[in-house]
Amino acid sequence: MLDKRLIEADASKLDELRDIMAHQEHPEKLHDIAMKAVLIEHGAVEKLTDCVRSLTSGKKVLMVTGPTLIQNTHEQNVKEAVYAQLQKSFDVEWLVISEPNSIVHCTPENAAKIQARLEGVDCVVGVGSGTICDLNKYATYTANHENPLPLIIVQTALSVNAFSDNSSVMLFSGVKRTVHSRYPTILIVDIDIVTAAPAEMNVSGxxxxxxxxxxxxxxxxxxxxxxxxxxxxxxxxxxxxxxxxxxxxxxxxxxxxxxxxxxxxxxxxxxxxxxxxxxxxxxxxxxxxxxxxxxxxxxxxxxxxxxxxxxxxxxxxxxxxxxxxxxxxxxxxxxxxxxxxxxxxxxxxxxxxxxxxxxxxxxxxxxxxxxxxxxxxxxxxxxxxxxxxxxxxxxxxxxxxxxxxxxxxxxxxxxxxxxxxxxxxxxxxxxxxxxxxxxxxxxxxxxxxxxxxxxxxxxxxxxxxxxxxxxxxxxxxxxxxx
Ligand SMILES: [Zn+2]
Structure with missing residues (x-):
């Protein structure tokens, strides 16, 4: 018989999930999900400031996004709203990763653009879909394997499953490789944002x-x-x-x-x-x-x-x-x-x-x-x-x-x-x-x-x-x- 708690698992209850895993056969084979929190709810992004404060007492936040416009179900500009919220409490630098034809790729070159801005930063906030998430995970992890900076991801579409794992799919010499990186420290899935994403992105998830x-x-x-x-x-x-x-x-x-x-x-x-x-x-x-x-x-x-x-x-x-x-x-x-x-x-x-x-x-x-x-x-x-x-x-x-x-x-x-x-x-x-x-x-x-x-x-x-x-x-x- 399958464990009922396991098959009905709730991703936003990390402690319960850890307990469920501890009660499986051979729990030593199951690795820890090294995240502090997952928020999946309407209006979750409004808790972003509290999330940053829960991870650092520092003031300097690097916000990383792609170039495209993202709106929520209330037709608000999500990135502008996140930037405005963070600015009330922190010293924020907003880095936009872009490429000439506007499609951003997960390359070491793009990761280096993030790494070039990490000096003195206390927390990184990535706002976007899978590529932005993977780049932030990879950039912060390769900058410091032992003790990567706190990373919060505001997920803007249900496009892939890779927001909540500890790897990044990168393009090396044009070849896609899944490489070990790190988990986001906190993942924010605001239903008002992901519902407004283009339908084909949620179909992708x-x-x-x-x-x-x-x-x-x-x-x-x-x-x-x-x-x-x-x-x-x-x-x-x-x-x-x-x-x-x-x-x-x-x-x-x-x-x-x-x-x-x-x-x-x-x-x-x-x-x-x-x-x-x-x-x-x-x-x-x-x-x-x-x-x-x-x-x-x-x-x-x-x-x-x-x-x-x-x-x-x-x-x-x-x-x-x-x-x-x-x-x-x-x-x-x-x-x-x-x-x-x-x-x-x-x-x-x-x-x-x-x-x-x-x-x-x-x-x-x-x-x-x-x-x-x-x-x-x-x-x-x-x-x-x-x-x-x-x-x-x-x-x-x-x-x-x-x-x-x-x-x-x-x-x-x-x-x-x-x-x-x-x-x-x-x-x-x-x-x-x-x-x-x-x-x-x-x-x-x-x-x-x-x-x-x-x-x-x-x-x-x-x-x-x-x-x-x-x-x-x-x-x-x-x-x-x-
Ligand atoms: Zn996949």
Whole structure:
């Protein structure tokens, strides 16, 4: 029986959450959520001054934002209001991070702009969506690993789950990498602000949660066959699964902007961030669906297009990953696997990885970065043959364990249609052409160290252009995919 308090967890009750985790099996495997407070309520931002005072007796506040206008449900300018509030009690510097075409990226260069202003600062306040949050987390953490400055994030959209975790997704040499950073000390989710965010941003947060039906299974798979980091625990995903299920059932209400459902989305998204923090890795919320999405982002520079809403793109890839899991659990035959043919050498794989990513830049930096990570996975795969053999022998046991953790792809696509979430790559805010989608799906397992269902299908000889086409055909039948 699942712990009722766990499956109905409230992200704004951190002490209760710590108590719930302390009562799970193997609590020592669950990392602490190193935050002081999470506020999820109407008008929460009005408590910002008190929040800063609770963290420092100092006077100097650095406020960091992006360039875009953000309004709340009362049509007030959120950033101006935050600045005015802070100015009443503190000595505030307002730093606007911007780039020539107004899309701000999570790059070390942008983080350096924040770091250049930290001298003498007592508290950093970031106001914005995922990129501003990740930049502030990364900048303050890399400036001082041991004792980073207090950081308050005023979340302006329910666009991703990454506000409440201790990592940042950064672009290094054009390659997306999730790196360890820090939690915000306090997270403020004002329902009056996030409800007024563009509908597609909140649909993006809903989309990020579609990974709940694929990423934890990838995480478990990696763990079973010796390819994980040893952090696997059921509690992080058990904590959000029931509430994610309810959200799927309320897809139509979300599309209608129902404030109760938006409040529920805020809670589950924050918990989803915690699930990564509890595991001390992003695996509970980032599996094969995220890596497909990462490749599409990586190609955007060459294609000279913007980066799509993260969660919306992840959800379209999520349908593809759901189809893969459906195939594995219903059609994959472990007896057909020729174990001796499952272990390509480094010499065989290096040119394939380099060919997959070589076109992304003139210097070969992206391909080099991907190969350096992929070869770690390949070496580990060779070193854990025994676990994989045992997995094949006990495949029915594995299927029984994960049966309740996956969803029928048709159901997921149906819910997404009801939520007004794009189900096709060509319907994303920057439409992705079919050849890029095919490239991303086909090669995504070559990008990083983390094991997913696609590695399993690749090493067992299932993964091919024809197989990817079959998956796209199945998606097409659900009014999804290309
Ligand atoms: Zn995500």
């Amino acid at each position: 809903y989309g990020d949660l579609i990974a709940t039906w694929t990423a934890p299974v990838d995480w478990y798979l990696g763990n079973v066959i010796g390819m994980g980091s040893g952090n696997f625990h059921t509690a992080p995903s058990d904590m959000i699964r029931t509430q994610c299920e309810r959200l799927l059932e309320n897809s139509e209400k979300l599309a209608a902007g129902d404030p109760k459902v938006i409040g529920d989305l805020a809670n589950v998204l924050t918990l989803s961030g915690f699930s990564m923090g509890l595991a001390d890795e992003s695996s509970p919320a980032s599996g094969s669906e995220h890596v497909m999405s990462h490749l599409i982002d990586m190609s955007s520079g060459v294609r000279k297009t913007g980066i799509c809403y993260h969660g919306t793109q992840v959800a379209v890839s999520g349908i593809i990953s759901c189809i893969l899991w459906d195939y594995l659990l219903k059609e994959f035959d472990p007896k057909s696997v020729d174990l001796d043919k499952c272990y390509p050498t480094l010499e065989e794989m290096e040119p394939r990885v380099k060919a997959a990513f070589g076109w992304l830049d003139d210097t070969g930096a992206a391909a080099k970065e991907c190969w350096s990570d992929y070869q770690k996975k390949l070496n580990k795969w060779h070193a854990h043959k025994e676990e994989f053999k045992a997995f094949l022998d006990n495949f029915d046991e594995f299927k029984a364990q994960v049966a309740g953790w996956v969803k029928d792809p048709a159901y997921i696509a149906d819910c997404m249609h009801k939520a007004n979430a794009p189900c096709r790559y060509k319907d994303l805010n920057f439409p992705v052409p079919a050849d890029t989608v095919r490239w991303a799906i086909t090669n995504c397992h070559l990008m990083r160290n983390r094991f997913s269902i696609i590695d399993l299908l690749h090493f067992t000889g299932v993964w091919s252009d024809e197989f990817v086409q079959m998956v796209l055909d199945r998606a097409e039948a659900l009014d999804a995919g290309l």
